[in-house]
Amino acid sequence: MLAKGAKIALLEGMSSTSTVVTTDLFQYIQGLGPGDDALLQGLKAAAEKAGIPAIWISPEQGHLMQVLLRLAGARRVVEVGTLAGYSALWMARALPAGGTLDTLELSPVHAAFARDWIGRSEVADRVRVHEGPAADQLPAFAAASADAFFIDADKKSYPRYFEEALRILRPGGLLLVDNAFAFGQILDPAATDPDVAAIRRFNQLVSQDSRVDGTIVAIGDGLWVGVKRDAPAR
Ligand code: SAH
Ligand code: DHB
Ligand code: MG
Numbered sequence: 001m002l003a004k005g006a007k008i009a010l011l012e013g014m015s016s017t018s019t020v021v022t023t024d025l026f027q028y029i030q031g032l033g034p035g036d037d038a039l040l041q042g043l044k045a046a047a048e049k050a051g052i053p054a055i056w057i058s059p060e061q062g063h064l065m066q067v068l069l070r071l072a073g074a075r076r077v078v079e080v081g082t083l084a085g086y087s088a089l090w091m092a093r094a095l096p097a098g099g100t101l102d103t104l105e106l107s108p109v110h111a112a113f114a115r116d117w118i119g120r121s122e123v124a125d126r127v128r129v130h131e132g133p134a135a136d137q138l139p140a141f142a143a144a145s146a147d148a149f150f151i152d153a154d155k156k157s158y159p160r161y162f163e164e165a166l167r168i169l170r171p172g173g174l175l176l177v178d179n180a181f182a183f184g185q186i187l188d189p190a191a192t193d194p195d196v197a198a199i200r201r202f203n204q205l206v207s208q209d210s211r212v213d214g215t216i217v218a219i220g221d222g223l224w225v226g227v228k229r230d231a232p233a234r
Helices: 023-032 038-049 060-072 086-094 107-121 134-140 156-169 195-206
Strands: 010-011 014-016 077-081 100-105 127-132 146-151 169-178 213-215 223-228
Touching: 038 060, 038 107, 060 086, 060 146, 060 213, 060 223, 077 086, 077 134, 077 156, 077 169, 077 195, 086 100, 086 127, 086 146, 100 107, 100 134, 107 127, 134 156, 134 169, 156 169, 156 195, 195 213, 195 223
Parallel strands: 077 100, 077 146, 100 127, 146 169
Antiparallel strands: 010 014, 169 223, 213 223
16 A cells, blocks of 8 residues: 555656556446446357457446547547457447447458347447458548547557558547557567567557657556647648
8 A cells, every 4th residue: 555645756857646556446446437238248258158359448448438439529430450349339339329430350250249249239320340451441431530540450550550540530539549558568578479569669659640649548458548630730
């Protein structure tokens, strides 16, 4: 337990009163959130039975993404990496009537599963699952046509999806990118997974790109939350 008001050095020559999120504190946050309803619980159980990997976002992250989508007034959302449709359901539920979520998925097995489970939800009419490699499909989306864009597919392609996101998002649009902590290995010098190296490079790239103003939120496996800046006046 940290003493009340304990200070944690964050940067050389600077200190701050950030509170370390301990397991207890995290469980407290979880207990205050909405968690998974019966449909999301059923989806997860069926996905595990079907051998689909349990690499969906956490409920806390889903809830945060809903709040952010509502703040952004999002009506048009694009997702790269559908898996079982879990994050798609969280996001679709934050859209107003007439809103749309286009979600892109490489695996025919994942796409079919997601279509099935999204079809059982009250937001089925808002969601379109597009099957195939995302890089082949994104060029078909019009420039400045989306209010929010969530990247959560193959990590080596994140820079490419990032470029497409900056084209497809409207100025002021919301950019979300999963796994900024690289499965918890971002700071592990012994990490050998090429996806970890890809995410390290990606995090540097985002932090240095003036077209987006973003920060990593310490939720789930690290979530980039950014806003596409207006084009500079000329
Ligand atoms: N967003 C989901 C989890 C996505 S897991 C959730 O939180 O519920 C990553 C998904 O990206 C997997 O289903 C994988 O098949 C898919 N994927 C991998 N490479 C892809 C590609 N090139 N194009 C589209 N999807 C891809
Ligand atoms: C993996 C991918 C993800 O998007 C994620 O959130 C967790 C794990 C993976 O490829 O193992
Ligand atoms: Mg992910």
